[in-house]
Amino acid sequence: MNDEQLLAELGAELERRADRLPPGRLTLADVQVRAGAVRRRRRAAGALAVAAVAAAVLVPLGLTGQGGDRAVDPATSPRTGDAVLAGDTLRHPDGTTVTLPLDASQVSEVGVLTDGRVVVMGTGARVVTVVEPDGTVQAEYPVALNDLTMGQGDDTVAWVDDEGTPQVLEAGQERPVAFVAVGFTSVPGGVAGTRVDAVLGTGCADGGCEVLAGPDDRSVTNTRLALERPSLVGGGHPMEVTDVSPDGRLWAGVLEPGPGEQFGCAVLYDPAADRVTARSCDTSDLRFSPDGAHVLGWRGDNDMVGEATAFDLDLREVRSVTPAPRQALDQVGWADDGGLLVVRASYDGQDWTLSRLPLERPAEEELLAGPVAGPLPEAGTAYLLSE
Template sequence: MSTHDEQAFTEALRIQAVGAGTPTLTLDDVRGRARGIRRRRAAVVAGGAAALVAAAVLPVALLVGGDSSPDSLPPAGDPTVSDTANPEVEVSYPPGWVVDGEVRSSDGTAFTPDVRGGISSLLRIGADRWLVGGYPGRGEFQVSLLDATGTTLATYDAADSGLVGDGRGTAAMWLGDDGRRRLLLAGAEEPATLPTLVPEGSQLLAVLSGCSIESCTNLLEVDGVAPGEDSALLRVESNGDVTRLRIPGLVSVTEVSPDGALATGYSVVDEDAFEFCSAVVDVATGQQLWETCDASSMRFSPDGTKVLAIDAYLDGFAQSFVEVRSTEDGKVLHSLEGYSVLDQRWETAETYLVSAQDDRGENLLLRLHVDGGEPEVVERRQGSLGDPSSIRLGG
């Protein structure tokens, strides 16, 4: 991003922040690393909570260094994430996991990726394409597009800001090293480059379901775009329109539901009292639906009706339980205990996967149904108690 573009972006946010009021929150590491926060306890100090839902639409011209005359400004309004959330689509593709360097999934897919270095993130895109994020030896993040045999079709230099999908395998997004968003849809041969430069340090948070080239909504966080200012949560449309959002009741946002209607994150962070609480909030109204200090790192199910959570405090090298809660009232619908929980993710709206280790050091990939029943052992690898597992879920 050029100096002019970044200055324009910063000034636009500063002006809108003055008009809307800036909350006195200290977010630090929590908000800047949206994906990583799911798997570790945040180290932040919270100074308060916003008492008002505030949003500011930023004109495209200000973000890309173009004309900023009044005629170019979008109409004023009071938007929220859910105002323009894209409609849900029913099609979905099962995610994959990695075992000893081999990618596998529930539909029988099995291949060894033709990529250098380790796999830090793995996303399915359609029936026969995969995206792999990693650092191939020279320290720079790259995204590789693979076919169903593991052959690399294309490699893209990317910003170290994550690789995110819509949770259904129909859309994925990353930031190119030029500061522009790349959108890859299921069935497309190559990604589209979307308008709007984003400032350095932006972290992709989510791609809402129902993406197309003409209409796609994603969320990202920007750290400290103005001196002394907290990080901002931004909604960015495929046409370049940008909306700044604040969600009262959350001092950090770590996940947004597929339709953009709900958000979750930390609601209380008190290191002195060793208290870390999480909540689910209705984005449109700012109403906190429920809060818990027993679970955290919540991840929405593909249909947005449930969250997958782990205990709020690390137990040795892993978590001690994983549970499913209703997004409506926080009721625990299902839980898994008795294992060291290393990673977890949704497989479908009714099943989830857990990478775990038992008390003998055996590494397992378990499939669980939210309605109950015994865990299904999908993968099994011998390991050593307390050592990293060779089974990874990859995102």
């Protein structure tokens, strides 16, 4: 199927759905899609080798008045680093803590909005839980995929609900905003569900933000979805978007692997200029630092990191992290603008540690917590870093 046929099919589907809607209102039932396999982003596992996915831009139902409802404290604080969940206690970068209704063994992903609310994705039932800053549960929502995506600057968080519709919860808003999406055609006669890769902007209920998404079977569509008409996105750079800089000017992504390649190359991409600004075939799954001045990339397998590297925005190496002998490198994230959070474990799970590695050489790794006993590293974690 060529690009013109794909655009025509998507356009016709949008028109058919619009014709079925009551005047002035869109419903979730009209955008039901099939949801596929569970995907955990932020971990550079072997699944990254399957394919890289282009972005699609979706239009919010918030334009019709659904979602939003400002009913929480709108005060926000900028993201300064990753929070850490140990047991049922989440420690923020400033040292404050909150007790969550689930502990680290029951959580696959956790995110923190800039208004202090915590969004938790459990490991069992497909439910996302929104927790107030004081630890009380605000709401629970059914999901199709156990996958959270934090927006630029952590002002938003997104997931795909049990009807296949992208939902975006924004700091200062009580309820998420639903986005319109149609199924992605991956093969003739086959339709894949939607997977959210990034959220751009704020003010979702007023149409101020966009969702970058792709099909959950990881096929490349290279399509921009909008109510008026679908269009191509990303020019000649089909990719899976892995993060967006805090100012929204750069996207981090992974290009589609070439013939015989296990991994696609990591890139930084300027969407306004449709230009790749930096490229490295030695890493994947880039994630921006809180100030946007660096990116962290890694590759690995068995849900563990083989090697992690901090780069500047030209993708030149600044600092790297590797596991010691008989040790697993479980997770690496951002402690702050100038340092990495490193979670290590012995193979038997008896010695878990959390440390900070400064970006500036020759400073050494500083132990923050541990060693403590925990699960086997391929089965869980004693310290879960926030998205």
